[in-house]
Amino acid sequence: MLTYNPDDTLAHRLDPRSKLAVQLGFAATALAHTSVRALLALSVVTAFVLLIARVPPLETLYAYRFALVFLALAPLLAGLTLGSPWFDLADAGASGRASYRVLLILLVSAAYVRSTPVRASRAAIQRTIxxxxxxxxxxxxxxxxxxxxxxxxxxxxxxxxxxxxxxxxxxxxxxxxxxxxxxxxxxxxxxxxxxxxxxxRCFAWNPTLPALAFSRTDYPVLVAAVVLALTAFV
Amino acid sequence: MATERNSVDLVDGDVVRQFARAAMLAALIGASVFVTIPNPFSPAPITLQVLFVFLAGLVLGPVWGPISLLLYLTAGAVGIPVFSGFEAGIGPLFGATGGYLWSYPIAAAVIGLVVHRGTDLRDPAAVALPIVVGALVAGTIIIYGMGTAYAAWLLELAAWEAIAGFALPFIPGEILKMVAAIVIVRSGRIEPVQS
Incomplete structure (x- = not known):
């Protein structure tokens, strides 16, 4: 199961808000592109993110095994055709590339889950919304x-x-x-x-929250998030 | 450290009760992930999650039902393992089954609106059976419509391919969950919070 794992990586030290922004930016650009070149670039970004958060890749793939079943099923469904040639490689390839980008989105979100305790996410939610x-x-x-x-x-x-x-x-x-x-x-x-x-216990609309602050390392990460989101329009 | 120095703004009693129920139902949807029924038609097993989506609309109504499901989606997005297969993170919200997840709050809202006819909650055990059945069918159509449409778009599948892979194998399980939801609300053992 994929859960928070206490550690001292760069990803663990970042503010949860900048990590959320990176995930959304990555998802936006991954959903906009399926070309082989874009997928290669996205794979490099994913590998970088996994490395920074020290995410074990095999364990993470196993944690997402149910999703992987559907992702593997899609190219098979897309390829199967009634009548000759029975299996359309072009269709299967297009669907295969589309499901590969979903796998990348899953892996990037795993880095967040592994590096962010729920109480930090909660504080981020309450400060953002x-x-x-x-x-x-x-x-x-x-x-x-x-x-x-x-x-x-x-x-x-x-x-x-x-x-x-x-x-x-x-x-x-x-x-x-x-x-x-x-x-x-x-x-x-x-x-x-x-x-x-x-x-x-006086459940109130205005309790005191734990402190959250952007550190110097958060700013480049935020910029990366914006750049990722903008590449969706390239 | 920033400390609020304003006077305490207490949350109303009705809101607290409904909110606590919404949060517990969301946790229950997450907890039900480990109860799986093997599905002969698909590699993915049947889970009881949709049963609790139905119950969110039926028992919590058109306002707190969707809030409960939004809490569920948020909890999963920030890393609590509540999605099927104990998955977590923002990934599943954009993944192959993401359309289903996003449809849950909408389905709960529609079921709540049809059954309660407004924001004042009625006892679902007292609502005529055809209305309840109609609401559940509408909810199921929303869930599967959004689920398969998103999967088709995301994975570049034709409509029938998406329906064959993402909807048809689960229809028998859905009928089972609808009947179970009706049995549960008709038992009269669950009363909505009266405001």
Whole structure:
């Protein structure tokens, strides 16, 4: 699984906002180009980003294995034709180049995930998006991070309890609706208790945030982000 | 360090309750990733995520349902492993299945609007069955329409190729999730927050 990994690389020291900007710039230009030359250039940028963030490539590819299945499927689907010549290489090639750029976008985003703790992302969200929407988004992300393992444990408990009562031999619909209903009632019970607890602690629209500051190294990265985004129009 | 010195601006009780539910539902969508049903028609397994997208629209309504899904997408984008296959990052939002992810908030909003007919929440167990079914079908069409259209554009596929690879293998699973969503709201055990 792809998660934050504490380290002291250049990518770890950058401000999350400049890293987000680079990803968006990279995605914009990758979505605009599929020529072999552009893909080569994008591959070089990707390799550079992975190197800077010290991302292990094989582990990352394995983490994205579900996405890779779809990306591998696309050229096959595009190439298959009914009737002669049965497999159209030109179509498959075009689709293959298109899915390769998606792989590059995935790898660049892996560098962000590996080098940015969730609390830094949260601060970036709340400082970038003004007002109440930013507050709700930031706090929501923090709550999801906190409650994800709790709700996973809930679902696991429900599944184990069903299995102990031979519930795993029932039909798929029965299992899915039982798991969905129990999962949702438990999650909402937790939500109601959480809401009460937040109100008891003066849940407010204007709390104090952790400090974020651009360092000297952030400025060249921001410039790179803008350049990447502009190459989408080249 | 910048400290706010204004007086505390408390969040209203209704908003806190709805917000907590939206965040928990978003976390539940992420948690449900590990529950997979093998799909005989595709290498990608069936997950229960869309079931919770349906429930977000049905139970949280047209305002907080989409907010819940936006929280889910943001959480995934910043690196919490909530996307299918425990994936995370901005990459999946632009990847082959990105169209599906972006369609979730819209589908939840449409389902909420059809079922609740406005922003005041009704008990979905009391809504006529054809309306609920119609809302879920509309939501499914939005999810698969956006999902396959984006995949076709991104991967340079013809329309039928995208439908064969990204929609048809999942239709049986979708029908299952629609029925499960109806069973869950009809059980009467989940009540919307009354404002």
């Amino acid at each position: 003004p007002g109440k929407p930013g507050q709700l988004l930031g706090i929501g992300v923090a709550l999801i991070f906190r409650f994800l393992p709790v709700l996973q444990a809930d679902l696991r408990t429900i599944r184990d309890a069903m299995a102990a009562r031979l519930g795993d031999e029932r039909g798929v619909l029965d299992r899915a609706s039982t798991l969905g209903l129990l999962g949702l009632t438990r999650a909402f019970d937790r939500a109601d208790r959480l809401a009460l607890a937040m109100q008891a």
